[in-house]
Amino acid sequence: MATNSQVPNPAHIEADSMLARRFGKETVNYFSSSPLNRLSFLRSDHPFLSAAIKHPSTRFVILKDLAPLTRSPTALYLAKYDEVRKLVSETIYDKSEEDIIKEHDSRKTEPHLIFLGVDEASKQDRFTWKIYSGTPYFALDVSEKGSQEQQAHAKDVVSGFEAQGLSFLQARVAMTFSADEAAIYAQARALTDWNTRNTFCGTCGHRTISINSGTKRSCPPTNLALAAEGKPAEKPACSTRTTLSNLSFPRTDPTIIVAVISTDGKRILLGRSKRFPPYWYSTLAGFIEPAESVEDAVRREVWEEAGVTLSRVIIHSTQPWPYPANLMIGAIAQVSDPAHEVINLNHDPELEDARWFEIEEVQEALRVGTSGLGDPAGPEWKEGALRLPPATAIANQLIQAAIDIDFLASDKSAKM
Numbered sequence: 001m002a003t004n005s006q007v008p009n010p011a012h013i014e015a016d017s018m019l020a021r022r023f024g025k026e027t028v029n030y031f032s033s034s035p036l037n038r039l040s041f042l043r044s045d046h047p048f049l050s051a052a053i054k055h056p057s058t059r060f061v062i063l064k065d066l067a068p069l070t071r072s073p074t075a076l077y078l079a080k081y082d083e084v085r086k087l088v089s090e091t092i093y094d095k096s097e098e099d100i101i102k103e104h105d106s107r108k109t110e111p112h113l114i115f116l117g118v119d120e121a122s123k124q125d126r127f128t129w130k131i132y133s134g135t136p137y138f139a140l141d142v143s144e145k146g147s148q149e150q151q152a153h154a155k156d157v158v159s160g161f162e163a164q165g166l167s168f169l170q171a172r173v174a175m176t177f178s179a180d181e182a183a184i185y186a187q188a189r190a191l192t193d194w195n196t197r198n199t200f201c202g203t204c205g206h207r208t209i210s211i212n213s214g215t216k217r218s219c220p221p222t223n224l225a226l227a228a229e230g231k232p233a234e235k236p237a238c239s240t241r242t243t244l245s246n247l248s249f250p251r252t253d254p255t256i257i258v259a260v261i262s263t264d265g266k267r268i269l270l271g272r273s274k275r276f277p278p279y280w281y282s283t284l285a286g287f288i289e290p291a292e293s294v295e296d297a298v299r300r301e302v303w304e305e306a307g308v309t310l311s312r313v314i315i316h317s318t319q320p321w322p323y324p325a326n327l328m329i330g331a332i333a334q335v336s337d338p339a340h341e342v343i344n345l346n347h348d349p350e351l352e353d354a355r356w357f358e359i360e361e362v363q364e365a366l367r368v369g370t371s372g373l374g375d376p377a378g379p380e381w382k383e384g385a386l387r388l389p390p391a392t393a394i395a396n397q398l399i400q401a402a403i404d405i406d407f408l409a410s411d412k413s414a415k416m
């Protein structure tokens with residue numbers, strides 16, 4: 001079961017600032033606050049990447065069909081270069097990005113390999129590049145994909161891991177890792193998933209190739225495989241090449257999630273979908289639509305799903321959610337007129353139920369009734385009582401804040 005120790009600490013938690021005094025301490029959520037410095041400006045520096053993949057301290061997060069390689073259900077297995085060298089050629093970053101695009105040959109394929117960043121806090125055997133130093137982290141997709149050769153190498157690499165007794169964690173949503181590993185895994189999963197879904201150009205339908213160490217994809221103008229068939233190597237025109245950038249970038253889909261407070265501040269609104277276990281409720285959530293502000297999306301979703309009309313909406317905290325590419329924007333909102341609190345589930349039939357819960361009942365559920373969706377409630381929970389999501393879910397943090405008198409008070413100095 002998830003525990004509070006999985007929730008990361010805010011950056012600079014001890015620091016005093018006018019903002020901290022005014023708004024209280026920052027809430028950070030599971031999957032955020034990665035220990036890695038992403039060093040995004042080094043992603044196209046191939047001499048850096050080439051040295052980094054082979055360094056003895058370097059670690060690889062391994063994914064197969066998006067399932068992470070683990071030593072146990074609560075710990076990732078971080079592989080070394082020697083364990084993946086069959087699949088990741090020593091020469092993979094020898095050519096410049098420009099030459100890789102120019103020499104594109106669709107008969108040759110590479111696994112999805114993503115530079116995640118450098119753990120600057122690691123002490124041993126640090127890799128140093130200019131002024132940057134620490135343990136480099138990469139994500140590697142070992143799914144059986146690409147050319148026959150790549151598939152055979154992937155199979156060998158996987159057999160090597162399985163021979164060590166390691167396994168790929170099969171979970172719809174993996175939320176059992178420590179705070180640090182969860183953030184690293186989230187980045188690895190989101191980017192691997194995006195690369196997997198974008199192997200063909202969305203504009204011209206031809207193959208794309210990975211550049212910028214797995215964080216961009218390019219539609220190359222030529223394909224040497226065509227030349228080998230005696231055809232011109234030039235591919236049909238693609239408008240992604242005629243504009244300033246011939247690239248496709250990873251996407252992040254913003255989603256709202258909200259804890260709603262009643263007019264008198266004594267109750268909060270929670271809902272449940274059919275797939276939840278009995279007595280399990282959570283905050284309301286939904287996608288932000290094009291040309292919609294976060295606050296408008298919160299008001300729309302809550303009205304559509306529960307018939308409740310909100311007034312003031314504030315943004316509380318956010319959570320990256322790598323299933324597959326969401327950013328949950330957590331809000332707290334209040335109804336300003338008791339007449340607007342009437343629940344109506346008949347607009348959008350998404351929720352099976354929505355209800356106002358007294359703060360005391362919610363406090364008790366936070367104490368004894370939290371668990372992951374598929375997990376049993378704690379030993380003190382009694383059949384029929386409210387159940388809530390675990391501390392690793394932003395919903396839990398929002399509920400805690402919404403029933404916290406200090407959070408609603410104007411003076412935050414006590415909570416800094």
Ligand SMILES: [Zn+2]
Nearest residue numbers: 201204219238
């Ligand atoms: Zn294209």
